[in-house]
Amino acid sequence: MDRDAPAPSLPDVRASSEHVGGATVLRCMMAPMRSSLRLQLAFFCSIAGFASIGNPLRSEAPSPAESHEAAERVFTVNGIVRQPARDGRIIIAHQDIPGYMPAMTMPFNVADTPDVTELKPGDRVRFQLHVTDDASRADHFERLGRAAEPRPSSALPKPGKRLKAGDTVPGFQLADEEGRPLDGAAYLKGHFTVVSFLFTRCPVPEFCPLTARKLRDVQSALQGDPRVRDRSQILVITIDPEFDTPTVLKAYGESVGADPHFWKFATGNPEQVKTLMGEFGLYAERNNGLLDHTLATAVVGSDGRLLEVWRGNGWKADEVADFVRFRAAPMAEKTGE
Structure with a gap:
């Protein structure tokens, strides 16, 4: 028995989401790297970065000495709307966010406010991204104009043969x-x-x-x-x-x-x-x-x-x-x- 539940709905790495059959499909573009060493250095730098920004998996509460910036970081982000807001999320192709992530196309959690609901695919925007150990949200959207042409969404692939409850998992x-x-x-x-x-x-x-x-x-x-x-x-x-x-x-x-x-x-x-x-x-x-x-x-x-x-x-x-x-x-x- 499957329990279908909606997902709470990285170089250049791009990620976006699209609803398919009750699930949220995450779509991630990863530009090629020149060497495996560069890839691993980038990864280990990101691991080292956990120490300076707070490990997202830690369970203990932050000490009083920790600053507000360590608890919640705020970034100014520029990008282009790819899909309008729906179910509390808007998909944006954003530029590099220094200190956090490279350029991607991904969903952002948003509130149902006029500065969000009036945005259309192809709108160039600037907004604030708030990130904590547990969650992220985008707000204070400013429309800057229109991009030359919105990128159309490509068709999603179909899944392969799906196992059912009771089926033996094939060897691998x-x-x-x-x-x-x-x-x-x-x-x-x-x-x-x-x-x-x-x-x-x-x-x-x-x-x-x-x-x-x-x-x-x-x-x-x-x-x-x-x-x-x-x-x-x-x-x-x-x-x-x-x-x-x-x-x-x-x-x-x-x-x-x-x-x-x-x-x-x-x-x-x-x-x-x-x-x-x-x-x-x-x-x-x-x-x-x-x-x-x-x-x-x-x-x-x-x-x-x-x-x-x-x-x-x-x-x-x-x-x-x-x-x-x-x-x-x-x-x-x-x-x-």
């Missing part, structure tokens, strides 16, 4: 964050596995960082239950295997608090990753440099069969943890573990 071959081979069938066997997908270059709090925060909470909940901690695990598969090498994934895992004995990250051949995404019902297609994709998190049983899928990013950590407990704990009791 990936590499973990240490660069070691990861045989899918062997890894899944004997454990209840929370499987999710993200990519490390996504800095927007409501997207992949939110998935990582939730997975950290799932990890804490399951490791804290002696009935299931040895029968459960987490596997995150990158949707950007060209950039997310094992070295990059290892650094990312450390930054989000993943226990490598419990929570693994995996990358691999782009075609293999694309196939896996299709099997779990995610969109995975590159169109003119755009990486079109959706989000999903699933639980695979100890027999390798798909048990449940949560579409988008609206699932709650305790919901997933309780789902695993309900199935793994009775098995542990039967075997005397």
Whole structure:
């Protein structure tokens, strides 16, 4: 059974969203880099930047000595409206935001105010972007004029063959964050596995960082239950295997608090990753440099069969943890573990 839930609805990296079948499709354009070293340096700089701007995955409250700027950063952003405001979001192709992210096309959270609702595709705008550890919002929009021509939205790809509850997850071959081979069938066997997908270059709090925060909470909940901690695990598969090498994934895992004995990250051949995404019902297609994709998190049983899928990013950590407990704990009791 699938639980379709709307997602709370990076070089040049571009991300946008579009509603398809009840899910929010995130579309990310990643311009080519000249060397793998430059890519990894850029990533590690972003990891180092967490220390200066506040780790989005931290749980402790900021100390009184921390400034207001550390709690909420405000950026002035220039861009072009690509899609008008709908359901509290507007899609804008923005210029570089120094100190935060390169140019992209992405959705921004907005209020239903006249300065937003009157904007049309092709309008050039300047606005304020507020970013905290948990959320982002855009306001104070100023219309500057019209762009020469709005970029039309391309058609979205169709997902590949989707697994249903009870189907056996086909075998796959990936590499973990240490660069070691990861045989899918062997890894899944004997454990209840929370499987999710993200990519490390996504800095927007409501997207992949939110998935990582939730997975950290799932990890804490399951490791804290002696009935299931040895029968459960987490596997995150990158949707950007060209950039997310094992070295990059290892650094990312450390930054989000993943226990490598419990929570693994995996990358691999782009075609293999694309196939896996299709099997779990995610969109995975590159169109003119755009990486079109959706989000999903699933639980695979100890027999390798798909048990449940949560579409988008609206699932709650305790919901997933309780789902695993309900199935793994009775098995542990039967075997005397």
